[in-house]
Amino acid sequence: MGNLPAERLEPCRAFKKCGVDFAGPITIKTSLRKKAAVTKGYICVFVCFSTRAVHIELVSDLTSDAFLNALKRFIGRRGVCSDIYSDNATNFVGANKKLSELKCLFQSATHLDKMYNALATEGINWHFIPPRSPHFGGLWEASVKSIKTHLYRVLGESHLTYEELNTILIKIEAVLNSRPLTPLSSDPMDATPLTPAHFLIGEPTCSVPEPDLSSVPDNRLKRWQRVTRLTQCLWKRWNDEYLSQLQTRKKWLSNKGPNLSVGTLVLIKEDNITPLSWSLGRVVRVQAGADGVVRVATVLSRGKEVKRSVRKLCPLPFEGNV
Incomplete structure (x- = not known):
């Protein structure tokens, strides 16, 4: 490139x-x-x-x-x-x-x-x-x-x-403008990412809490609820595409996926995430396969540790630790 x-x-x-x-x-x-x-x-x-x-x-x-x-x-x-x-x-x-x-x-x-x-x-x-x-x-x-x-x-x-x-x-x-770009600090306990919104308003963008209307038929919704439903459907499509792009970038160098290391800030693929919400965590432990490639990682997210396959973890676009 x-x-x-x-x-x-x-x-x-x-x-x-x-x-x-x-x-x-x-x-x-x-x-x-x-x-x-x-x-x-x-x-x-x-x-x-x-x-x-x-x-x-x-x-x-x-x-x-x-x-x-x-x-x-x-x-x-x-x-x-x-x-x-x-x-x-x-x-x-x-x-x-x-x-x-x-x-x-x-x-x-x-x-x-x-x-x-x-x-x-x-x-x-x-x-x-x-x-x-x-x-x-x-x-x-x-x-x-x-x-x-x-x-x-x-x-x-x-x-x-x-x-x-x-x-x-x-x-x-x-x-x-809410998409995470890079870790905001090097503190392993801080999972706050830097986003384009930080340069515009000084903090991440947020949304008003709204009920999930993505599966409700149109004929049961009012006009303003239809707008909310369309926004939620668009968020889900774009979020899935964005996370997939973060993973495919690593295949430019290798076909084995991202080789995560301890301390890396990652996005966690989750279902039913509300608009403008991102599930992030820090890698605290990694488990490699017989070929030396990391297959599973333990991530500290929202105060608790969760174990995920690396296919469910996406390093940030400008994360320097990967």
């Missing part, structure tokens, strides 16, 4: 440098009436280069104006970017031209106050990847694929209102 680009290795605050892409279309109901008209909506995804945090905006169309409004909402909540990377879609190219025109206008108008001048000099450097080279945007393409694949599977033929779909997208954003 090649080295990371220099822009992903420079220390900076979250979303100072990011990639952006669109996904869709998604059908949206214009109201709650039974035969209400439907329209199309799109998902705009911003991915931070340094923290891999995700920000999602719901937009009405693929025009430059719609993207500029999404960009303004993004900047209002995440701060001004110094660099944005994208593909060569026409809405991004048009938005870049309008931003340049707007910046020149602000700088040439002498009657504007210092605040407008400060905004103009801040500037945003826009970078376009080469045409027909989606692998250059692998960072944000992976996030878009993860969101799009499971969202389409869960929604199926369901038509949600703008408010309902926006609620689900923000829940998806919270789920993606």
Whole structure:
């Protein structure tokens, strides 16, 4: 695998440098009436280069104006970017031209106050990847694929209102920003992981306790409960996929699975985990087979020791002890 680009290795605050892409279309109901008209909506995804945090905006169309409004909402909540990377879609190219025109206008108008001048000099450097080279945007393409694949599977033929779909997208954003990246400390008794949310709000994301509605038929649920049910179904699909990816990465070097060691912080594969909840633990003992490869590990999780096969344990993406 090649080295990371220099822009992903420079220390900076979250979303100072990011990639952006669109996904869709998604059908949206214009109201709650039974035969209400439907329209199309799109998902705009911003991915931070340094923290891999995700920000999602719901937009009405693929025009430059719609993207500029999404960009303004993004900047209002995440701060001004110094660099944005994208593909060569026409809405991004048009938005870049309008931003340049707007910046020149602000700088040439002498009657504007210092605040407008400060905004103009801040500037945003826009970078376009080469045409027909989606692998250059692998960072944000992976996030878009993860969101799009499971969202389409869960929604199926369901038509949600703008408010309902926006609620689900923000829940998806919270789920993606809750994924553990690396241990927060080297203390063997501390199983707290570092997540993208730590760079955004200073602590892990959490969710309001909700009953499990994943197996309840749609005709027994109210509209807001359907949104909760869709979120829970999407969490289960994405959680299973994410844990599987953590294990397959180790097969780049060996086909024998992860060779865990004492002190490694791991994710434990469990059934019926609620959204934004992760079962973590520290390896305290390992049991190797005749070939010297670890097959079973004892993990300290939530104050008690549990024994699990290594197939049920997933080292964190940036765990240095494995």
